[in-house]
Amino acid sequence: MTDKxxxxxxxxxxxxxxxxxxxxxxxxxxxxxxWMGKTHQWGTRVKPxxxxxxxxxxxxxxxxxxxxxWTDQTRAPRGAVSRRGVPPLxxxxxxxxDLWADSAADMYEEAIQRxxxxxxxxxWSTVKPLPDDVERSICQVCTELSQYANADVxxxxxxxxxxxxGYHEIKQFLATxxxxxxxxxxxxxxxxxxxxxxxxxxxxxxxNRMILESRGGWTEAVLYLFIVRGLFxxxxxxxxxxxxxxxxxxxxxxxxLEDKARHLxxxxxxxxxxxxxxxxxxxxLQQLCFIGERVLVRELKDVVLREALTIVxxxxxxxAEQGGRIFRRMMSDYxxxxxxxxxxxxxxxxxxxxxxLSAYLKAS
Amino acid sequence: MAVFPSVQWFxxxxxxxxxxxxxxxxxxxxxxxxxxxxxxxxxxxxxxxxAECSAAVKVQDNDLAAADYILEMSYADWKExxxxxxxxxxxxxHHTLNTLDLGRPEGLSHSMHGDQYREDLFFRYNQxxxxxxxxxxxxxxxxxx
Numbered sequence: 001m002t003d004k005x006x007x008x009x010x011x012x013x014x015x016x017x018x019x020x021x022x023x024x025x026x027x028x029x030x031x032x033x034x035w036m037g038k039t040h041q042w043g044t045r046v047k048p049x050x051x052x053x054x055x056x057x058x059x060x061x062x063x064x065x066x067x068x069x070w071t072d073q074t075r076a077p078r079g080a081v082s083r084r085g086v087p088p089l090x091x092x093x094x095x096x097x098d099l100w101a102d103s104a105a106d107m108y109e110e111a112i113q114r115x116x117x118x119x120x121x122x123x124w125s126t127v128k129p130l131p132d133d134v135e136r137s138i139c140q141v142c143t144e145l146s147q148y149a150n151a152d153v154x155x156x157x158x159x160x161x162x163x164x165x166g167y168h169e170i171k172q173f174l175a176t177x178x179x180x181x182x183x184x185x186x187x188x189x190x191x192x193x194x195x196x197x198x199x200x201x202x203x204x205x206x207x208n209r210m211i212l213e214s215r216g217g218w219t220e221a222v223l224y225l226f227i228v229r230g231l232f233x234x235x236x237x238x239x240x241x242x243x244x245x246x247x248x249x250x251x252x253x254x255x256x257l258e259d260k261a262r263h264l265x266x267x268x269x270x271x272x273x274x275x276x277x278x279x280x281x282x283x284x285l286q287q288l289c290f291i292g293e294r295v296l297v298r299e300l301k302d303v304v305l306r307e308a309l310t311i312v313x314x315x316x317x318x319x320a321e322q323g324g325r326i327f328r329r330m331m332s333d334y335x336x337x338x339x340x341x342x343x344x345x346x347x348x349x350x351x352x353x354x355x356x357l358s359a360y361l362k363a364s
Numbered sequence: 365m366a367v368f369p370s371v372q373w374f375x376x377x378x379x380x381x382x383x384x385x386x387x388x389x390x391x392x393x394x395x396x397x398x399x400x401x402x403x404x405x406x407x408x409x410x411x412x413x414x415a416e417c418s419a420a421v422k423v424q425d426n427d428l429a430a431a432d433y434i435l436e437m438s439y440a441d442w443k444e445x446x447x448x449x450x451x452x453x454x455x456x457x458h459h460t461l462n463t464l465d466l467g468r469p470e471g472l473s474h475s476m477h478g479d480q481y482r483e484d485l486f487f488r489y490n491q492x493x494x495x496x497x498x499x500x501x502x503x504x505x506x507x508x509x
Contacts, residue, residue: 051414116391255391261487344480
């Protein structure tokens with residue numbers, strides 16, 4: 001083996017240059033430009049309004065025509081000229097009734113404008129040492145909430161990829177929902193790891209599994225993800241905001257509450273659209289509620305989250321009696337809102353409502 | 365010195381709220397809602413459009429039907445909330461809109477239409493509404509006797 005630094009041999013001449021070919025260089029083809037005439041509607045001039053140029057403002061002329069079924073199986077943007085011969089992508093969700101919500105474009109804008117960054121928008125310096133039982137409990141709650149947020153991300157992204165591109169407002173809004181989920185995972189993990197504690201015990205995950213394994217369609221997933229689970233999570237955020245131990249937690253739960261409300265708005269809007277445009281959809285949702293509520297009841301039998309919340313609300317094990325009362329009020333508020341939402345959607349829940357859940361209403 | 369409640373008082377709060385850009389960042393921002401208020405037998409509609417609170421008007425009771433949601437509690441509770449905000453510069457945890465809503469059986473927020481979509485705006489813009497009332501800390505307030 002030769003060490004290159006000791007190589008004393010004279011430099012070798014460069015290899016002879018190959019003579020260039022004598023043929024003339026290829027000439028660029030004359031421009032075709034036929035594509036310039038390929039448009040369904042030219043001369044569109046959307047002007048920004050008082051609040052800027054928003055996604056929904058672009059729905060003018062053919063660009064605003066949202067058909068009840070999206071037959072195109074490619075990624076052709078709505079209003080563009082389809083290219084012939086593009087192999088189909090096999091989108092499974094192509095009926096407007098299966099995903100639509102009129103508010104999606106506005107809420108996409110809202111989600112972007114009202115974004116927040118846990119790294120800098122949460123006053124982390126206000127987190128001070130807490131009693132060990134309280135810290136362990138808030139960490140346990142954050143552990144389970146980060147699992148909820150992960151289920152949001154996984155469920156939304158699974159279904160989003162199956163939605164026809166023609167309903168782009170929905171896909172764009174759902175992109176913000178999965179980003180919100182990622183942000184919530186981040187912020188709960190940060191809270192658990194910033195004050196001498198750490199992550200606790202994994203939650204039972206029965207509702208997560210139900211959401212993630214729901215295969216009856218996006219509408220079914222919306223019911224489980226945003227109504228059965230989402231309203232529960234939102235109610236929990238409200239109480240965790242109320243019983244925050246510092247300004248950091250107060251900020252976290254205030255912002256998470258708003259994010260969750262946006263998801264709920266989409267859910268209410270979509271489910272109402274589905275009920276109003278599809279025969280018996282309210283009966284289908286009712287049947288799904290029977291299943292979902294029982295899975296929720298099974299998950300609630302796990303004592304871990306209940307005990308952790310009780311300690312957080314009661315500010316320690318010594319305040320468990322008071323904390324327990326607050327927990328039961330939280331459950332009562334959740335069920336009240338859940339039933340009111342379903343009633344407004346036209347989904348009847350007077351029959352076969354689980355006793356374990358209605359007991360919270362009676363106790364309040 | 366503006367009397368609470370009055371259009372003059374809400375206009376003064378709007379002035380502070382609209383001028384403070386910190387309310388627009390970090391989770392604040394675009395907000396479109398018509399908030400109704402019932403205070404001491406008087407009714408008001410406060411309009412939020414985009415990044416600003418654009419109007420506050422005194423209305424008849426039945427005009428509150430147009431509101432997305434209505435905030436209503438006793439005058440003593442309103443007064444305590446405004447005084448708490450003035451003392452701390454913002455509402456403490458016992459006096460936030462969220463706490464006041466959770467703390468009373470009938471809630472702080474309700475609507476005349478039962479529309480869950482519109483009622484949800486109270487939660488969707490909860491922090492912005494809180495910022496709005498927190499802005500009253502910088503308004504010299506006189507209370508009704």
